[in-house]
Amino acid sequence: MPRPIAIAALAFLLASPPALAGEAEIRAAQTVIQNQIxxxxxxxxxxxxxxxxxxxKRYFPTQQSFMAMVENGYMPVRRPQSHAFGKSEEMSPTRIVQQVLLVGPDGKTYEAVYTLEMQGDGNWLITGVSMRASNALST
Incomplete structure (x- = not known):
């Protein structure tokens, strides 16, 4: 009877490293988002x-054009009163989708969904953000 328990324990141990690696990658991606905010x-x-x-950077080749885009379309990301990380999903070893819940400068709640990709140098960078007003109540 101890044999199935040992097999289950071994399966759990073998499955743990990928889950931990995924968590580490998600934390790294969240750090990039936090640093940009x-x-x-x-x-x-x-x-x-x-x-x-x-x-x-191909679409917005200068810092000025990038910041103008952010200010014109992403003010809750540009000037959040507060933010918190929501759901995240590792789509592949090099691609993560991360939800960020924001309270914008207008006091309304928003949901931003970030996509990030690991670059050839091992760093995560933001490849896109989609944003919408949220139905959540802000506190």
């Missing part, structure tokens, strides 16, 4: 722009 709040355009992936 902090850069936005500090009006540090260069630092905020540094977290954008090459696909974003």
């Amino acid at each position: 902090e850069a936005f709040l500090a009006d540090d355009a260069a630092r905020a722009y540094s977290f954008a992936a090459p696909n974003i």
